[in-house]
Amino acid sequence: MRRTECLAMILAGGQGSRLGALTKKTAKPAVPFGGKYRIIDFPLSNCRNSGINTVGILTQYQPLALHNYIGNGGAWDLDRKDGGVFILPPYAREKGAEWYKGTADAIYQNINFIEMVEPEYVLILSGDHIYTMDYSWMIEYHKMQKAEATIGVIEVPWEEAPRFGIMNTAKNGRITEFQEKPAKPISNLASMGIYVFNWSFLKSYLEEDAKDSLSSRDFGKNIIPKMLNADAKMFAYSFDGYWKDVGTINSLWEANMDLLKDKPELDLHDPDWRVFAVNPAMPPHFIAKDAKVSSSLISEGAIVFGEVENSVIFSGVRIEKGAKVVNSVVMPFTTIGKNAYVDKAVVGQNCEICAGAKVGLDNGSIIVVPEGDMVVAEAATGKQVG
């Protein structure tokens, strides 16, 4: 086996409970995004484009759709002879079976796998962020600083800082302080949940943490503070592109809408940084004679007879005559019936919005139609999200 310098581990087991109805049947990383993608396509494509070809994916919550989607990893060029993609759900051992109790525990339970790959560095990623990033520069930085751990950071607006893990750094980039979700943040450098560790260094901390009965087995809450307390060589690698945590309905909707800007910060059409996905074998989409389409993303296999404005339309969606879809995200194979009206909605896969139905709330918040639902006229159902 060729030596693997850096192994990527993607944490994809979270329930994503804040996505409510969208994650009832699927794990958050498998939630559709951007007209043809699923959230996990972003870290996976980043790995592929950064030259990382051994990737472990840690799954736990509702993994079937996610496992099925990843398959042998071929869509991301990760069906390799050496390495490639490894799906790592929890498994039973001699002494019984245990769930992944936290992000750090998920890695701890896979120490045997990592030892098998024998990497120099481990890159920890999360499966619920939308961004394009070349990890190879971060790993280069990690090596240059002779760091033991490097954390990807991004400047966030001060008022949002309390939602993140916040860092203070010295001039040379060395991390001096770390606060997990502070009420009074000391800086606005937020952790992106992207870590590069020297494997031997990380391993010792994981083993240490496993013995600590008070630990909640979390990177942000436990491992990083412990490393910092021990005065480990930890550096912050700052990233200044588009990065968005799509953990809530609001942020998921916003991230979709961000793509519709004239010059979006995240350019899906960049030929030098393709985002790969499993491609359905669908024909080019069809825009019928009296249809109107503007400021929108439309994917293959969709057919539009009505009006689409400022929306993201996935493959196989059918929008009938007289229907109007505004400021919305319509996921694969959903039908919007004749004269139906959809405004500021996230409509799940395989839904049917019947003729004349209205989906949308008057108070301006986002409405979600869960996967497979049928919405009939005169009754706007779906869960309201604040």
Add this chain to the structure above:
Amino acid sequence: MKTVMGIINLQENENAIKEIASNRTLSSIPFAGRYRLIDFALSSMVNSNIQNVGVLLPKKSRSIMDHLRSGKDWDLARKQDGLCYLPPAESVNDMRDGDIQSFHYHLDYLEHSAQQMVLIAGSSVIYNMHYEEVLRFHQNTGADITMVYNVKDKEDFTGGAILQTADNGLVTDIAIASTITPKAKVSMGIFLMNKNLFIDLIKGAQARGGTDFLIDGIMKNNGKYNIYGYQHEGYVARINSTMSYYKASMELLDPEKWQELFLDGGLIYTKVKDEAPAKYKKSASVSNSMVANGCIVEGTVENSILFRGVRVGKGVHVKNSIILQKCKLEDDVLIENVICDKDVVITKGKWLKGASNYPLIVEKGVVI
């Protein structure tokens, strides 16, 4: 269909379609926004569970090999069988270079294949069919050879082999015609027969100086073998001239035909390009058009087909046109009745107009 192997014969006559086929073969002509002609026959084979497909390559084969590669996108990259390339015959003694010679050159591949039957198809006819039904017909009629044909209501000038059949489907005559009269039964270039019979036909034609499979292999043997005609219902288009290419493409701008060809039968597979969904900006206006992924549209598009990765600038008006992959139409360009081959750039403000019965063709990579 596990007992059937498929052969796609790409040594087709492409003289009449030189404009778009000058740097590629007929089979690799881009069609319908994201496909190549070969995708339709190949996907039909895959969807009919044919797992061993030989592709008889033409002389200019780079474009088609680059398209098919390992066959992975058609699920034909298999440990056993799967996709097999059959290069054109090379012989120093025999100056004939018809498809008979190429088939003859590859007889060992046929003999070594495990399947007992062979289905031969070309790439210039567009359809989406289940060959299982042809096989059932073949077994029920007890035919030696089954040919698939279709019938059109309208006269057209694409030409083809016209079949005459008796009531029970037995083919009584085959003749090549340059125009197709309404109700004529036109061969779709699909033949199903026993592999051993196919080998005999090839050997016989090779020995008797033949060069063309249809003429020397099939037509000359009509009467000696029972040839039956199977009628295929559904969308069929023949691509053998620039005009038929343009017409067949435009025909797909009908939601019912779009649905029928691409979604009602099996799916049509092609090489995956991982393009982002098409983006329409605020000023975009699109009607009656087919748009592939990777396009960015700011102008007006009407009755047209945009292939993957096309850029349509502000103030652009595209009408009745086919714009192939990665073309760039800069701001304020006006285009009507035009076929733009791959990678064409039309610079700012240019007007190009062809006639509605004879589209203007802009060659690959040209900057106007």
